[in-house]
Amino acid sequence: MLIRIRSKDGTFRFDLAPTSGVEQLAEKILETTEGADPESLTISNTPRGGETAISTLRGRTVQDLGLRHGDLLFVSYKSSVGSAPLASVEPISPSSTSAPAPVSAPDAKRPWETVKEDPVDTYWRSSNGKIPRQRDPRLCKHGANGMCEYCSPLEPFDQSYHAEHSIKHLSYHAYLRKLSPSQSSNSNALPPLTPLSYRVKVPCPKGSHPPWPAGICSTCQPSAITLQPQPFRMVDHLEFASDAIIDRFLHAWRATGAQRFGWLIGHYEPYDEVPMGIKAVVEAIHEPPQEGELDGLTLGLPWEDEARIVKLASEASKPLTIVGQIFTDLTPLDEDKSKSLYKRHPKSFYLSSLEAIFAARVQLEHRCPSRSSPTGEFSSRVVTAVLCGTEDGGIDLSVYQVSEQACAMVEADMIEASVEPGIVRVKEEDRTADSARYIPDVFFRYKNEYGLDVQKSAKPAFPVEYLLVNVTHGFPKVPAPLFRSSLFPIENRPGLEDQGLQLIFNELSQRGVTEGDGEVAASSQTGLANWLSDWHLIAYLGTVGLLSEDDMKLLIKTASSPSLESPSALNEIVKTDGWRNLVAIARESSAPRRPTVPPPAVADNTSDFEIPPEVYDDVENPIADPSVRVCPHCTFENVHGGSDCEVCGLPLG
Numbered sequence: 001m002l003i004r005i006r007s008k009d010g011t012f013r014f015d016l017a018p019t020s021g022v023e024q025l026a027e028k029i030l031e032t033t034e035g036a037d038p039e040s041l042t043i044s045n046t047p048r049g050g051e052t053a054i055s056t057l058r059g060r061t062v063q064d065l066g067l068r069h070g071d072l073l074f075v076s077y078k079s080s081v082g083s084a085p086l087a088s089v090e091p092i093s094p095s096s097t098s099a100p101a102p103v104s105a106p107d108a109k110r111p112w113e114t115v116k117e118d119p120v121d122t123y124w125r126s127s128n129g130k131i132p133r134q135r136d137p138r139l140c141k142h143g144a145n146g147m148c149e150y151c152s153p154l155e156p157f158d159q160s161y162h163a164e165h166s167i168k169h170l171s172y173h174a175y176l177r178k179l180s181p182s183q184s185s186n187s188n189a190l191p192p193l194t195p196l197s198y199r200v201k202v203p204c205p206k207g208s209h210p211p212w213p214a215g216i217c218s219t220c221q222p223s224a225i226t227l228q229p230q231p232f233r234m235v236d237h238l239e240f241a242s243d244a245i246i247d248r249f250l251h252a253w254r255a256t257g258a259q260r261f262g263w264l265i266g267h268y269e270p271y272d273e274v275p276m277g278i279k280a281v282v283e284a285i286h287e288p289p290q291e292g293e294l295d296g297l298t299l300g301l302p303w304e305d306e307a308r309i310v311k312l313a314s315e316a317s318k319p320l321t322i323v324g325q326i327f328t329d330l331t332p333l334d335e336d337k338s339k340s341l342y343k344r345h346p347k348s349f350y351l352s353s354l355e356a357i358f359a360a361r362v363q364l365e366h367r368c369p370s371r372s373s374p375t376g377e378f379s380s381r382v383v384t385a386v387l388c389g390t391e392d393g394g395i396d397l398s399v400y401q402v403s404e405q406a407c408a409m410v411e412a413d414m415i416e417a418s419v420e421p422g423i424v425r426v427k428e429e430d431r432t433a434d435s436a437r438y439i440p441d442v443f444f445r446y447k448n449e450y451g452l453d454v455q456k457s458a459k460p461a462f463p464v465e466y467l468l469v470n471v472t473h474g475f476p477k478v479p480a481p482l483f484r485s486s487l488f489p490i491e492n493r494p495g496l497e498d499q500g501l502q503l504i505f506n507e508l509s510q511r512g513v514t515e516g517d518g519e520v521a522a523s524s525q526t527g528l529a530n531w532l533s534d535w536h537l538i539a540y541l542g543t544v545g546l547l548s549e550d551d552m553k554l555l556i557k558t559a560s561s562p563s564l565e566s567p568s569a570l571n572e573i574v575k576t577d578g579w580r581n582l583v584a585i586a587r588e589s590s591a592p593r594r595p596t597v598p599p600p601a602v603a604d605n606t607s608d609f610e611i612p613p614e615v616y617d618d619v620e621n622p623i624a625d626p627s628v629r630v631c632p633h634c635t636f637e638n639v640h641g642g643s644d645c646e647v648c649g650l651p652l653g
Contacts, residue, residue: 001070005032005072006075012028021062022059050374076205078205112371115377118381120268120278155181170231171232171278172232172234192372195379198440222412222440227458228466230404230469237472239476245282249326257294258297260297262287267323288306323382330388341389350465353415356402361410397473399473402468412437444462490536499536528570532558547576548576552578
């Protein structure tokens with residue numbers, strides 16, 4: 001097979017057998033160089049980025065790397081004049097065996113081989129992903145068991161199929177298959193993806209000048225950037241497990257008019273509407289501390305409770321994580337308060353520049369583990385959802401991601417928000433030592449009024465649409481959420497929904513849990529189980545200190561289990577020490593208390609008179625008045641003889 005390599009010395013062609021070792025390839029590369037340091041020799045399948053040290057590939061063959069006839073490799077190295085070949089690149093003698101050498105220690109530590117991917121990635125990597133087609137009676141001339149070009153399965157990246165079904169973006173795994181079809185079954189192949197970076201390489205690979213900002217050259221500076229639509233998306237669809245999740249989130253805005261923000265807690269599943277698609281399923285919305293206003297909101301970042309929430313979510317029966325963020329941008333119309341202003345549309349903006357930059361920062365903080373990247377991470381699956389007004393005054397959801405180019409530009413501190421929400425500003429270059437910032441040339445392409453494709457400089461600003469990736473959304477036809485209830489007050493809504501232990505105690509008392517030894521009656525177990533299956537209730541119980549870490553793991557695993565309605569679902573929970581402590585405190589707090597009166601005042605002339613202790617006991621604990629009935633739920637003393645409490649309205653006995 002013919003392998004081409006390109007380095008600063010030129011382009012060369014080598015004839016190698018598929019079973020030839022990487023050591024033979026390294027020998028041929030070194031023959032084309034002058035004084036190259038073998039230890040610094042790297043190869044990549046892209047002109048810039050994704051370099052892999054060839055010394056870490058010992059023991060592998062050319063075929064193992066996924067190379068095919070005519071492939072082009074990009075080689076870089078550091079010069080070391082007069083140095084002899086090191087032992088890391090060993091020639092293979094004719095008498096040596098054809099079996100590959102043992103994998104070296106550095107080879108076992110390569111990030112893309114040790115990374116743990118999401119189960120949905122494992123699922124698609126084990127599938128061929130091809131699009132099946134039925135036999136066409138007009139074109140197919142073969143029998144029922146035959147196959148031809150008109151009915152054979154299509155590749156998941158087939159362009160005509162996507163155009164026919166109006167699928168704008170390739171899915172992540174379809175994009176991987178398009179880049180390297182042979183790597184789907186070859187775990188030893190070089191990763192095909194290279195994370196974008198627009199930062200200056202420090203130190204410079206050549207090492208011929210002082211590091212940036214004192215010096216810069218064509219080797220260490222980033223290339224010019226041409227903004228273009230991203231051909232793939234990491235998430236194809238956002239699905240809410242039930243519509244109650246959105247209704248509860250919107251309740252705060254409906255009650256106060258202030259905007260709200262929340263983190264989407266969920267998991268990823270295959271999405272069959274798109275070839276090799278992935279959907280994010282939202283099971284809950286967790287609201288961090290925030291200050292909502294009529295036209296915006298203020299968040300406290302970093303989110304201090306994130307580590308606890310992420311750990312708690314990962315213990316569910318189906319491990320959960322942060323899959324996105326959601327916020328409202330709703331303004332009632334002046335003439336009709338029941339309708340919302342239509343402010344996000346094609347003639348305005350979809351996602352403001354400030355929101356797009358914030359989304360990029362969130363995506364950079366939640367990178368996606370990937371075996372297809374040399375760093376072990378690539379892009380992100382965190383989505384950004386916006387609840388905004390529609391043209392007819394209703395409320396609709398729009399979902400986006402920002403592109404890899406957007407994340408790379410934010411990471412390099414190249415862009416900033418502008419006063420105009422639909423415009424992104426490109427920052428000025430700064431060579432000061434404290435905040436060195438290099439800004440390469442940035443361009444974007446568009447069609448002018450004559451229908452011609454025109455390239456224009458993005459400095460000083462460009463439309464935010466060049467950074468966005470659309471994501472579809474919806475609800476399941478048959479809802480089956482992990483959490484059955486959403487009635488418990490939501491966190492961080494002071495004054496509107498206040499969480500508290502007394503709410504839990506009252507609920508346990510009403511369900512009869514505080515009676516007897518705390519065991520749950522079979523008749524009330526289903527209702528109690530559904531009440532416990534509430535994300536906000538479980539998250540709150542983790543802050544009160546009554547349940548241990550093991551008890552919390554058992555609670556969320558049981559509360560999110562598909563078999564929650566089983567008669568024995570709560571058997572393990574009611575036996576834990578944390579549950580018994582919770583029930584004991586609930587029993588004490590709900591026990592009726594006898595009315596007390598203060599001791600009678602004692603005259604000054606009898607202040608030295610000694611009163612027996614038993615007299616004080618009788619005064620402090622008088623005999624209860626039978627006409628006074630104490631509510632077992634709120635402990636209010638009812639004196640009017642009614643059967644229901646005058647305060648909470650619940651039965652008195």
